[in-house]
Amino acid sequence: MAVVTDPVISTVKLSKVYRSGIGMRLVSALVDVTFDVGRGEIFGFLGPNGAGKTSLIKILIGLARPTAGNALVFGRQARDAQVKARVGFLPESPYFYEYLTATEFLRLSAGLAGVPGSEVAGRVNSLLKLVRMEASAGVQMRGFSRGMLQRIGIAQALVGDPELVILDEPMGGLDPVGRKEFRDIIVGLRDQGKTVFFSTHILADVEMICDRVGIIINGRMVNIGGLGDILSDDVQAYEVTVTGLTGKFRKVLERVGDSAIRSGDALLVTVPDDAGVDRVMAIVREAGARVQAIVPRKRTLEDHFMAHVGGKRGA
Amino acid sequence: MTGRVASIALNTFREAIRDKVFLTLLVFAILVMGSARVIQPLALGEESKVIQDLGLSAITLFCVLIAVLIGGRLVYKEVEKRTIYIMLARPVRRWEFILGKYAGLMAVLAASLVVMTVGFYLVMFITGTPASAYLLWSLLMTFFELAILTATAILFSTFVTPIASSVFTFAVYFVGHLTRDLRLLAAMSPSPVVKVVSQVLYYVLPNLSNFNIRGEVVHDVVLNPEALALAIGYALLYTATLLLISTLIFSRKDF
Structure with missing residues (x-):
């Protein structure tokens, strides 16, 4: 302290x-x-x-x-x-x-x-x-x-x-x-x-x-x-937004990430680490699609708070 | 210090005069005094005495009701509504809070007494009743009786609900007018328990019959200035003691 x-x-x-x-x-x-x-x-x-x-x-x-x-x-x-x-x-x-x-x-x-x-x-x-x-x-x-x-x-x-x-x-x-x-x-x-x-x-x-x-x-x-x-600066995950995907590659990408959300033409894939980002980039290159954004997700106060409350409540 | 007590007193005064209970009582008191005109023909030859006695009694009764009903929830309401938090988070000492509340209600009662007295003299003027200033002595004594009663209501208000506080204060008011009988009871009763209880009540409860000189002023009996001075001194001492106990109880409270 x-x-x-x-x-x-x-x-x-x-x-x-x-x-x-x-x-x-x-x-x-x-x-x-x-x-x-x-x-x-x-x-x-x-x-x-x-x-x-x-x-x-x-x-x-x-x-x-x-x-x-x-x-x-x-x-x-x-x-x-x-x-x-x-x-x-x-x-x-x-x-x-x-x-x-x-x-x-x-x-x-x-x-x-x-x-x-x-x-x-x-x-x-x-x-x-x-x-x-x-x-x-x-x-x-x-x-x-x-x-x-x-x-x-x-x-x-x-x-x-x-x-x-x-x-x-x-x-x-x-x-x-x-x-x-x-x-x-x-x-x-x-x-x-x-x-x-x-x-x-x-x-x-x-x-x-x-x-x-x-x-x-x-x-x-x-x-x-x-x-x-x-809130340590450790990155918890990366969110990669990809556009211009065809049906086949979209399915492949959806399987690569921890989670994937479709929004019109864009797909938001969440991967846990750098290696995951690399895998996504490789598929994007192969598909001829484009990466719109890569956002590192840090631990939020809410994550932190929930971890404490979840552990302590009713203890 | 005086600034804070005055601020709290002003707030209490505003609260009371913007309260429906207060306004209803005030209107009712004036109506009752006005009813003297209706009963006037019934009082064979004694009109003026009846009107005077009725007026003084009505003023006393309605002021007692104001003291008991508003005083009974004075402190409790602040705790219940949690307005006490912002009061006591300020540099306000607990005794200043109690004294401010008390002073505010006494100001309300003084104002009520003045308004009702003006109404009373108006009724006497309209009915052609001789309106002697001698009657004011009775109202002065009523004010000191109210001082004791309001302090009693505040004391109860620091630790019981408004309804209980009002009921207890009413009980003190009624028994307070019978303390002479309590002493008699103590002397006459064969039961030692009754003797002790009535003795204790006689010494603890305020002797309020000292403040009732309505009969004397209405019938132009010469007042005993020494007795009046003694009663006023008694009221001040009794009130100070009650406020001190209220402060002690209130100071020990956590909110």
Whole structure:
């Protein structure tokens, strides 16, 4: 694991056990979770539903206490009010005060975050603009869609100009355009020197914007590191697209690859290694056909994630 | 600190005044006071006393309903709807949250008292009832009674559901008006169990009959300023204790 200098979040052997259900059975939500998040990073916290993501986040924002271990934010206990003043938080599927308008809610959030009175109006307006909610600023939030609530949610998280932003499933309920805008906002926060810690079960979001990723499964951090470290550069397979094949050669090629997909005139053949590519090229030359593309397929985060989840789930 | 308590109080105030329960109660209270006009002919020669007593009782009853029904779900609702997450993720201390919620509901009750009192004096004016300012003493004492009741509702709201909280608070309200009888029961009962239980209840539950001076003001009886001051001091101390216990319970909670 890479050593993080100047950590913003630092946990040591963090465990959380709670009682649940009939008979108050003990459930371990977190087991010996140790990791650091450095200043200015976008840290993606990845795990399937029920893996312990929200339990960890609740400890990091001081809503819950760890059963064992320690969680430090800016070098102090997470429950410390001085720490909270430097942290912005967006809960999962946020539900806000539906009787308030978006503007009233952001003003309330600014008041609680300790924003000076003279700066509140300007801050609220610029945030409404950032999340594209100016048009609904004066509307009570009871009529808001999930995506609109999510937008107001990120605005309230940023209202105190926090150094660390913790987002629990921030992309939930957003359409593709909204997700793109959210990714831009998150990258923009890093560009301002802020640290972003966000949980998700959507791999594409993590792959696109995170500097480092932690994978949590059944309460244990099973992998943590830069995306490059987690996803080795080893090529898993090659995808060769061939056009201009006649019937006979097409059948031969289909047998050479691990799999073959026809699409109009083109045939996409997947072969496991260089030797496979050579065999395909030889047949193409013989057939007088043409190679349109050779794409090496690397291990994706999804492959990696599935390998872990497949192995650990229900274990 | 004061900024955060004020922000939470303002939010609580907005929540209550935009709540259908609150508006319904307010409208109902004014209707009841207006009904004085209907019963006026029935009160042989005692019209003014009946109208005054009815008005003061209606104001007290509806304010008690607001305190109990809205107060009973004040904290629980934030936990249930998970709005508590964004509150407590802020640099808000747990006691500031409790105090803010309490102050917000007390502001709602103060506003309700003012609105209902204006309605009450209007009814007296229309019915030609002598509207003495002396009656306001009774409403002042009602306000301090509400201070205790709201703190009771908040205390219950930190650990039981809104319905249970409202039921318990109502129970405290009713028994609180009978504490003198509890003491009598303790003295008279032959059973040692009944003696102990009624003694304990007598000392633990608030003595709310101290705050009922409706009879005195309606019948122009001279009030005892010392007794009133003592009752107000008692209300402040009792309320502070309840809020302290609420904070202790609330501080131990994980969300």
